[in-house]
Amino acid sequence: MDTDATAAIAAFYEDFGRRWAHGTSPLYEHWALGVSTDGEVLSRLALLAKPKQQPNLVFASARWEGAPLVRYPELRPWLLDHWDLLVATGDTRTVQTNEVNRCATWLPPLARIDRPLALLEVGAAAGLCLFPDRCSAEYATPSGVRRVDPPTGRSDVVLACTVDDEASVPTRHPDVVWRRGIDLDPIDAADADAIDWLANLVWPGPDHDPRVARLRAAAAVAASDPPEIVRGDLLERLTDVAAAAPSDATLVVFHSAVLLYLDAGERRRFADLIGGLGPAIDRDVVWLSNETTGTLPEIDAQVPEGTATDHRFVQTWNGRAIALAGQHGATYETRPFAG
Known part of the structure; x- marks a missing residue:
């Protein structure tokens, strides 16, 4: 496992949770901070192309495929069990937040x-x-x-x-x-x-x-x-x-x-x-x-x-x-x- 790559992804998710989701999307904040300290999920993310690693795409792909809207410890088993499906969705989708x-x-x-x-x-x-x-x-x-x-x-x-x-x-x-x-x-x-x-x-x-x-x-x-x-x-x-x-x-x-x-x-x-x-x-x-x-x-x-x-x-x-x-x-x- 590339420790530099996983460390960078962990920092990205922590920043997303603390800087962007905090105070506006408690669920995404909790998910992002959970991922940032989860070695297994970070190692899986490191295998993806960089544009496919971003929280917005990963979390949206999970929700698209039916992920339960629960706190991270309860979400984690679903993520691991459905990882291939989530990745497949992310491969065919992009983040285009047309706000x-x-x-x-x-x-x-x-x-x-x-x-x-x-x-x-x-x-x-x-x-x-x-x-x-x-x-x-x-x-x-x-x-x-x-x-x-x-x-x-x-x-x-x-x-x-x-x-x-x-x-x-x-x-x-x-x-x-x-x-x-x-x-x-x-x-x-x-x-x-x-x-x-x-x-x-x-x-x-x-x-x-x-x-x-x-x-x-x-x-x-x-x-x-x-x-x-x-x-x-x-x-x-x-x-x-x-x-x-x-x-x-x-x-x-x-x-x-x-x-x-x-x-x-x-x-x-x-x-x-x-x-x-x-x-x-x-x-x-x-x-x-x-x-x-x-x-x-x-x-x-x-x-x-x-x-x-x-x-x-x-x-x-x-x-x-x-x-x-x-x-x-x-x-x-x-x-x-x-x-």
Whole structure:
């Protein structure tokens, strides 16, 4: 057994449990911490390809195959007995957390752009986040809840987000005139099995239950007006897909929790590529990013020392940190970057 490999996996699961699942999904926290100290399961995980080792995929595969939602000591025998089935499911599935509630954290910066918008999401999955203009949103502010509806009226997709500043609440919805996505494995929003898998990827726990209904409502919107999701590597397809955007619109390239799946060199290549995208395609381009700390060092350097980043992305506008965005869109905090 490769002790270095199992130690790295153990640390990954412990970080997932303590940093990400803690306080939001008690069951996944318990499962992750259990795996992190379980030598037998760690040795089995070490035999898998690295992308197949991640907690989100392993736990979702277990649930897909009927794992009981019990604490880790009771789950462990099931895992060992059904390991081959779990691995087979993981081999045919990927983690594509198409969390539409993240649109609640995209609406504040998008509302600032007083021009028609062309939206290009990298890592788009089913493209559910390509429709922020068709979502209603309820923002819990320090003075109360404020609701923002699309010009067409109340939507069946209702986002929920807590903000730390009244000024973050958008006063208008963006005027989206074009939308595209890029993904290694695009999802058809009309494919019931694919949407069932996306729903299965939602973590168990009361904080997450509303996400499933919201996801299915957003899938219905996307299925009724399917956006084009281009299959391919974002590093290879970004320029040509972006060049198809209308020249009289501001092109917004955006993504959430995508760069963490690239290595350091690929992240740098992407940042350099998008930095020169505007001149390359002769378009006005805005780059909006929701990524974890540890993704790009120049972004990390902008986060004030001591700032809590658990369960949060650092949101950036053209590489400048502007907010902390909850990993599932439930919070939006601008005060760490005010001034």
